[in-house]
Amino acid sequence: MLRFMSWLLPIGLLGGLIVLFVSWRAAVNHSAPAPSVVGSPPTDFPYPLESIEFRTRDGLTLRGWYGRAENERGTAVLLHAYRANRTQMLARARWYAEQGFSVLLYDARATGESEGDRISIGYHEVDDLTAALHWARQRGATRVVCHGISQGAATILLAAERLENVAAVVSESAYDTALNAVDRRFRNRVGLPGWLAGIFYRPFAELRTGVNARDIRPIDQIGKLACPVFILSGEEDRHTWKEDTLRLYEAAREPKKLWLVPATAHTDLHRADPETYEEKLKAFINAAVPAPEHPVSAGAATP
Numbered sequence: 001m002l003r004f005m006s007w008l009l010p011i012g013l014l015g016g017l018i019v020l021f022v023s024w025r026a027a028v029n030h031s032a033p034a035p036s037v038v039g040s041p042p043t044d045f046p047y048p049l050e051s052i053e054f055r056t057r058d059g060l061t062l063r064g065w066y067g068r069a070e071n072e073r074g075t076a077v078l079l080h081a082y083r084a085n086r087t088q089m090l091a092r093a094r095w096y097a098e099q100g101f102s103v104l105l106y107d108a109r110a111t112g113e114s115e116g117d118r119i120s121i122g123y124h125e126v127d128d129l130t131a132a133l134h135w136a137r138q139r140g141a142t143r144v145v146c147h148g149i150s151q152g153a154a155t156i157l158l159a160a161e162r163l164e165n166v167a168a169v170v171s172e173s174a175y176d177t178a179l180n181a182v183d184r185r186f187r188n189r190v191g192l193p194g195w196l197a198g199i200f201y202r203p204f205a206e207l208r209t210g211v212n213a214r215d216i217r218p219i220d221q222i223g224k225l226a227c228p229v230f231i232l233s234g235e236e237d238r239h240t241w242k243e244d245t246l247r248l249y250e251a252a253r254e255p256k257k258l259w260l261v262p263a264t265a266h267t268d269l270h271r272a273d274p275e276t277y278e279e280k281l282k283a284f285i286n287a288a289v290p291a292p293e294h295p296v297s298a299g300a301a302t303p
Contacts, residue, residue, distance in 0.1 A: 079152025
């Protein structure tokens with residue numbers, strides 16, 4: 001027995017060190033920058049796009065594309081998902097352009113061609129969105145729609161109190177709380193709940209990002225939106241559970257609209273069913289930001 005115990009202690013210590021190392025590496029990797037070369041705007045867009053840059057209040061330079069529609073109906077500000085860049089939003093930008101909107105697509109901090117050394121799954125990225133809105137409004141943007149995917153959607157919800165003059169919000173695949181986001185991913189990848197599998201990961205991630213995960217709660221902010229909101233998510237999303245999306249929807253104020261996309265996971269919802277996606281998005285946008293030929297209909301955004 002003593003001999004067995006003499007082996008057990010160093011093995012346990014080694015195992016603990018391995019868990020600590022893996023947790024630290026995961027925290028570093030998940031918050032690390034995701035730079036990429038985006039290049040020039042596409043030349044086949046419905047109207048010319050220009051490369052732009054603007055600065056956040058904490059001094060980062062963000063880069064993106066902007067295009068102004070003739071007889072502008074409004075401006076769509078488009079936010080990409082975790083570790084992606086502005087090109088992910090091009091298909092949606094084309095759709096908004098076809099509806100008469102100007103578009104602003106930008107790389108969030110630490111992604112694409114923007115500056116930054118940490119990704120915080122939406123928390124610090126709130127400053128990116130407010131800087132983008134300030135830039136657009138300086139150029140006369142009115143009737144703004146904020147449309148985001150996953151981290152981008154969470155960013156919009158976390159910024160709710162700063163979106164007083166936004167006309168509508170489209171939130172795709174947003175998590176309800178950061179703790180649930182971590183939990184779902186650990187369950188998906190290692191089959192263990194986040195509180196157990198992430199016991200060391202979480203403090204390391206909080207140290208890296210400078211924010212307590214308990215403070216990243218889109219569900220506490222969504223009810224502060226002073227505009228219609230369209231909430232979309234895949235019915236079979238294993239990163240953001242159906243229950244998480246339903247809680248977000250319940251916390252939102254009217255007018256609001258919900259679409260759980262059948263047989264769809266945490267993926268590009270537009271690609272999953274383009275025809276239905278565009279039909280439902282058009283109905284929401286026409287109600288929230290009417291074109292001249294669309295009269296305002298009270299409560300039209302409610303399902």
